[in-house]
Amino acid sequence: MGKKRDIRVIALGLIRDDERIFVSEGYDPVKQSTFYRALGGGVDFGETSLEALKREFQEEIQADLTNIHYLGCIENIFTYDGQPGHEIIQLYQCDFADSRFYQLESLVFSEGENHQHTALWIDISRFKSGELTLVPQEFFNYL
Template sequence: MPRVRALALAVIRRPGTGQLFVDEMVEPGTGRRFHRPAGGGIEFGEHAAQTLERELLEEYALAITVGRQLGALESHFTYAGRAGHEIVLVHEARLTDPADYEPERRPCLDQSHVCGVWRSPEEQTIPLYPAGLAGLLEVDGH
């Protein structure tokens, strides 16, 4: 039976550019590329900030400091032919090591169809998900 998934996403901005660190994903079967801030599923008993610290370390070997929660979104979508439903907690965060802001691309260590990239918040050619994220970024003043 399908379930609602709880997710935490990190809004990490590159100093001086305002670019966002995002997962660049390719949907299986369609080849459609899209972006989503890095993060992942919240495990039972875990706080969203803990999820973000764990996920960025597991997926990119990146240490982060999690800041304030920017908001919560509800996302309904279809991915690889399956309906999805997520409640998404969005937090600001920063990379602990300034050198980690340098690489343009980072391979995801546990998902071959995902790569970490920097993107402009104004980018229009590749969709940025979840829906409503752009509004949270505007409210945040960036």
């Protein structure tokens, strides 16, 4: 028997400003490829996905959210850094409460000790054209 793998439940926030969305940049060292994903993170035991969404945005970029609407659930089975992963994504549409976030070029934030991430606004057309990679693929159904 291999190591028991868990399914992660995560809450992600789709923040859109006209034809651009706010995403964080990731890198897969095995595939040597850069990808982008909406911000958010894991739902803790005893916490609703909505609470997790708000907490993650606070922890990661000190942002309050407003106009939050539940969009749907995406099941994401993937490989990252050579390891299989499985996520149940609770996806929300939301806006930044503070308009200053809409002026940002980019933002560097930490996730844990050694994880530096960059969050930035990217034109949806760059994902639709295939120039940049947005994950998971099902995300396009909500754009």
